[in-house]
Amino acid sequence: MKSILNYRLSLFCIFCFSLFSCHEGTTTTEPPYEGPPKGHIITVERAQEMYDSYSQRRVSIIKKYEDSIKPTPESFGATRYAEFDLATIKQYIAFIEHEANRAKVDVSTLRFYLSNYPNSNKYPNGDAVKYPRQNSIFVVPTMDHNGKNVGFSIEELEGKYTAVPIRKRDGGNNDKNGVVNEASFLSSNTTTLQVNTTSLILNDGTIMPPPILGSDDFGDNN
Numbered sequence: 001m002k003s004i005l006n007y008r009l010s011l012f013c014i015f016c017f018s019l020f021s022c023h024e025g026t027t028t029t030e031p032p033y034e035g036p037p038k039g040h041i042i043t044v045e046r047a048q049e050m051y052d053s054y055s056q057r058r059v060s061i062i063k064k065y066e067d068s069i070k071p072t073p074e075s076f077g078a079t080r081y082a083e084f085d086l087a088t089i090k091q092y093i094a095f096i097e098h099e100a101n102r103a104k105v106d107v108s109t110l111r112f113y114l115s116n117y118p119n120s121n122k123y124p125n126g127d128a129v130k131y132p133r134q135n136s137i138f139v140v141p142t143m144d145h146n147g148k149n150v151g152f153s154i155e156e157l158e159g160k161y162t163a164v165p166i167r168k169r170d171g172g173n174n175d176k177n178g179v180v181n182e183a184s185f186l187s188s189n190t191t192t193l194q195v196n197t198t199s200l201i202l203n204d205g206t207i208m209p210p211p212i213l214g215s216d217d218f219g220d221n222n
Contacts (some may be wrong), residue, residue, distance in 0.1 A: 051218040066133060070119070077209035079135040080216055084205040096141045096200045103163040108149045111140045115134045115203075131207055140166065140202035154198040164197070 059078045084092075088089035100107050115138055117131045125213075140151035143163055151166040207218060 029112050037103050042048070048218055055219060062135070070133070076133070076171055079131075079209065080139040081206045082137050082207045082220070088205075089124070092139075092202050099161075099198055099200060100141070100143070100163065102153050102161040105143045105152070106160075107141045109142045109143050110147075111142050112150060113140060130204060134207055134209075135203075136203065138201050143201050151201075153200055156196045 059080075062078040063076050066078075070076075096107055115136050117129050117134050117136055119133050120129055121132060122128060142149040143152050143154075145165060152163045153166055155162045155164045
């Protein structure tokens with residue numbers, strides 16, 4: 001009887017150990033929560049002050065200019081924000097980290113450029129302009145290059161991936177790390193983006209206005 005009990009106890013222990021091992025193998029470890037980014041979170045009151053300052057010092061100038069070059073029955077609505085859903089942001093971060101890893105570089109920062117959609121319904125290549133004349137932003141990842149942060153894209157040639165600064169090519173040669181030397185950042189020269197080049201620039205989120213969706217978080221869209 002004692003031997004049977006010991007046998008059953010052994011089987012039970014083996015079962016528990018197997019169950020624990022399987023559970024342990026499928027557990028994913030999340031990075032530890034470190035709280036808010038130090039020095040980068042502002043109060044709602046400060047955000048309101050900054051929003052109001054933009055309303056007073058920029059919005060009226062934009063409206064006056066746009067209304068003067070293309071009068072419409074309704075006054076021009078200056079862009080107040082751009083937004084992306086959280087899933088898109090997470091996917092974008094995973095994408096640029098993946099591409100940077102293939103080129104063996106680290107993403108240093110995300111650089112947010114203020115921009116403006118052209119006064120046209122189409123780009124030269126035929127793509128539709130999403131919000132003609134409206135201000136927007138686009139996001140450029142940067143890498144360290146000779147002690148400076150520079151925006152970059154990824155070029156692939158015969159299976160080799162290289163991080164290329166987004167600059168006008170000025171006869172620069174590859175350095176010892178395979179990174180192309182650069183000049184005049186973000187020039188109008190379009191030869192940077194060629195076949196087998198992967199752009200890492202994020203844009204085409206939702207901006208407001210247009211359309212007028214009601215009041216935003218801080219004001220009345222004026």
